[in-house]
Amino acid sequence: MAVPKWHRSKSRQGQRRMHIFLKSPRLAACKKCGKPVLPHTLCENCGTYRGKEFIDVLAKLTKKERKQKEKELAAQEAAAPSASKELSPEALSKNG
Numbered sequence: 001m002a003v004p005k006w007h008r009s010k011s012r013q014g015q016r017r018m019h020i021f022l023k024s025p026r027l028a029a030c031k032k033c034g035k036p037v038l039p040h041t042l043c044e045n046c047g048t049y050r051g052k053e054f055i056d057v058l059a060k061l062t063k064k065e066r067k068q069k070e071k072e073l074a075a076q077e078a079a080a081p082s083a084s085k086e087l088s089p090e091a092l093s094k095n096g
């Protein structure tokens, strides 16, 4: 059986493995609500993808929860679009 010729210290082992780790996912901001979402993925928070609504997020909630969620979404929409509008490629192409 083949046997390693030299002992690998824990330090050396760590140096070899220093690039082996889980990378945090690259997240994009949802265009509607501004929450971080995976690219090319529907937003779980507001149920939209590329500005279109695909899931009715409020459908499964009770009346009380729905009211709270509607309030949340309205607040997020008010906060998010101002930052995304400045950087959108459509707006840039219209100006230039």
Ligand SMILES: [Zn+2]
Binding pocket: 030, 031, 032, 033, 034, 035, 043, 044, 045, 046, 047, 048
């Ligand atoms: Zn969203």
